Amino acid sequence: MDIKEFTVDQKLRLDKLVAVKEPEISRSQAKSAIEAGQITVDGQTVRPKDVAAVGAVVHIALPDPQPIDLTPENIPLDIVYEDDDVIVVNKPQGMVVHPAPGHPNHTLVNALLYHSPLSQINGELRPGIVHRIDKDTSGLLMVAKNDHAHHSLSDQLHAKTNLREYLAIVHGNFKEDEGVIRAPLGRSPKDRKKQAVVADGRPAVTHFRVLERYGDYTLIACRLETGRTHQIRVHLAYIGHPVAGDPLYGPKKTLKGHGQFLHARELGFKQPSTGEQLDFTCPVPPIFHDTVQRLRRQAGLPVDKAI
Incomplete structure (x- = not known):
């Protein structure tokens, strides 16, 4: 107690x-x-x-917090690529990446441990996890199977040499075709569950470009230069274009879905042992695809174009 x-x-x-x-x-x-x-x-x-x-x-x-027992679980995984060093997985929307208070099991890490040994650099609750995406964000994640690979992938993140590109449906009609958001991020002084743009925050840079305009909504691609917690969601809300469906940073009146319409579509990095450049893409989940098609029809745009 x-x-x-x-x-x-x-x-x-x-x-x-x-x-x-x-x-x-x-x-x-x-x-x-x-x-x-x-x-x-x-x-x-x-x-x-x-x-x-x-x-x-x-x-x-x-009461004392209940201990978290990190148990391998036979949960299906959408593995895009795997070798002796790395697993690239397409994480579904709604899955938590690693155990934490409130989510002690049924996470991506539980599923990965059932599939393969993972690096131990991040400790027993986050084995193999080099970077994270939010529970209700879908898409590509790279996972280290050993400590050598973990060091290599972490170094690439710090050196900003890897590629992480996301698709997002956002509120509003962008005036710009592309741009860069440079705004430091840290914990919100008003709500501890949120991140915010704060003067003494950590540097954060997000590049964006417009793909399609639907009037009240816009489809954009975002490339991360840094990888702060909730970075894309906070940066887009900061410039007046919150991600549609975002329960934390967006308006209540929004597109119906299962959380924010944000998908990690593209991931690129150098293979830790060979140095070979590896690049991967994965399609958006069905609800994202169907929503884009509906917005296209409402805007009078062709629906047969790939997303």
Whole structure:
């Protein structure tokens, strides 16, 4: 049991106050804990929206997190390429890349461990994972099968010599045909679950080009120069063109789907042992394809063109 206490020194609703005073507890976690009676004020149960009096004592008693058991699972994989060093997999939308609180199993890593040994550089919960894509982003991911390959692929990421290109359906009609977004990213000061453009953030660069315009929506390609958390989603929202379907950074009124319409279409890197350049592409998932076709028909564009 993790037990903490603090004295109220400002008038905020309780779930927000807990998140401010205890940064390791998110506001949503605080809300759930308050509703479960794990956070009390002067020994009394309260509601997340309640504002405690200055001087009151907030008592937090959170249960210990359940251990994550990383077990190989026989989950089907869409393997695009594999050799002795690397696996390139087409991750489906909705699959979490590696175990974490709230997602202890049924992840891509669980499936990969059933298929093959993986590098151990990233520790026992993220074996083989060199870079990640979000749960509701689909597409190509490179995975290291041994430590030598992991070092090589990581070095290529840091040197910005590999290729990572995404397709996205975004809100609005781009005036530009192409451009570069240079805006530093870090944790949002307003919401710990979000990333944001912040002055003291880490450098982040996204290149984009317009592929098709549909009036209220645009199909674009984005190439990552850096790979920060939620980079494409935050950068596009920052310039006024959030990814359609994005539940975190986009508007509520959007295209129906299973999360953001963002797909890692192209991936290129040098094979760690031979130095051979390897390049891969994969088609968009059916819901992405069908949505583009519908937008094309509504805009009077031909639908027989490849996406």
